[in-house]
């Protein structure tokens with residue numbers, strides 16, 4: 007048995023008897039009595055529990071804010087955990103705390119530790135921040151934190167002050183202890199196998215583990231899975247985590263294709279594909295929050311087979327392949343045939359999703375157009391009511407060839423085959439287009455949207471796509487119209 011070993015601030019912690027389904031927040035509050043991190047929603051939605059996890063990557067420290075209420079303890083293996091209690095140095099508040107005081111960014115204070123940790127993470131990631139778009143970066147970092155009394159302006163001002171402080175090259179105790187922390191983390195192994203939490207570091211070890219514990223759930227970022235624990239109060243005696251398997255964490259171009267490992271986080275997907283396509287960037291910036299994107303994975307978004315997951319419509323429209331792997335074999339199928347029925351897929355019990363692939367030309371061909379429309383009740387940190395993706399590989403070819411896929415319109419993410427057929431003959435006949443979408447989809451009403459709303463939105467999104475296709479400035483103008491209405 008391998009003991010769970012991680013750094014709590016700079017103290018080495020070794021644990022061997024924790025329940026495998028224990029969340030980081032419960033551990034902090036109940037076992038360590040570190041009650042600065044708050045429990046608001048216990049479902050990743052409010053950010054009150056935000057902590058920062060530091061990982062060693064290519065010899066560098068990577069600081070990521072996560073929601074501790076939906077993170078499992080076993081995934082801290084080999085990492086450093088920093089909470090709001092660790093920011094002040096020798097009695098002096100960290101800049102991310104002092105700025106909140108100076109700008110009156112707190113009233114009841116319940117949300118404050120979470121905001122402070124998100125601001126702290128912002129100050130630790132200045133390399134990725136475009137100083138021309140400081141305000142946007144701040145919004146992205148704070149989008150997963152809710153405040154119900156102060157109002158956001160003073161908090162944004164505080165974040166701006168802290169960011170300026172970091173951009174000016176100021177350092178804190180974490181920067182000063184960098185070399186020591188790297189040394190401490192290098193001494194910790196990535197694998198853990200302790201009282202039911204199994205974190206193999208290779209695919210071979212994973213398949214052995216799956217054979218040994220066939221009933222254990224396989225988890226990756228845990229952003230979906232943890233809700234079974236915190237909302238449905240289920241208990242799991244065994245859990246197998248994919249998060250230690252580097253073989254699944256890649257994103258690269260190979261043989262004319264983008265190849266994305268199932269373990270690639272949404273944050274990594276955003277930083278690699280975002281600069282190549284504005285629609286992908288816009289959609290991924292609206293995928294959960296920074297905390298969710300730092301944990302959630304591509305494989306988890308496909309594996310959970312939600313009808314409203316944001317990546318499946320994108321990858322289906324790009325006609326992506328999904329690679330399914332078991333100990334003995336590998337099979338490659340079209341993603342659109344992976345989903346069978348509500349939460350039902352073709353994945354066999356001994357398989358995992360290992361990779362997604364699609365043609366690179368989709369993102370680098372001068373004549374191709376990819377449009378992604380995510381419709382949700384809130385801009386930030388919300389699941390789609392409808393997500394529509396339209397992909398035209400070459401706009402100069404007549405008749406138009408289009409692939410279209412929708413989320414939120416059926417029990418599974420689904421291609422709109424009738425729409426595609428009609429578009430090739432009559433792309434501008436809205437009556438025929440509407441009829442085609444009626445044939446493709448009979449959506450349901452639920453808490454997010456009514457059936458009528460969904461089908462109307464789907465038709466309108468095609469109309470919007472058409473306008474933007476004809477006039478490249480239209481997207482810009484329509485965007486501003488939406489903002490005026492908001």
Ligand SMILES: Cc1cc2nc3c(=O)[nH]c(=O)nc-3n(C[C@H](O)[C@H](O)[C@H](O)COP(=O)(O)OP(=O)(O)OC[C@H]3O[C@@H](n4cnc5c(N)ncnc54)[C@H](O)[C@@H]3O)c2cc1C
Pocket residue numbers: 049050051076223224225226227228229230231232248268269292293294295298301302303304305306307308309310314315316317353357358359360387388389390
């Ligand atoms: C606050 C919040 C906001 C969210 N916002 C969005 C959003 O905007 N858009 C969106 O699409 N989703 C959203 N989600 C849902 C969730 O974050 C995503 O579905 C995420 O990608 C799941 O990935 P994960 O690694 O966390 O999966 P996990 O929770 O670890 O696993 C989810 C499921 O997938 C399976 N699985 C994981 N990896 C694999 C694999 N490699 N092979 C086979 N099965 C696998 C697991 O067995 C499990 O059944 C949100 C969730 C939260 C909590």
Ligand code: FES
Pocket residue numbers: 044045046047048049050051052053054055056073074075076
């Ligand atoms: S308690 Fe709300 S996000 Fe964790």
Ligand code: FES
Pocket residue numbers: 111112113114115116117118152153154155156
């Ligand atoms: S200060 Fe009360 S919720 Fe933010």
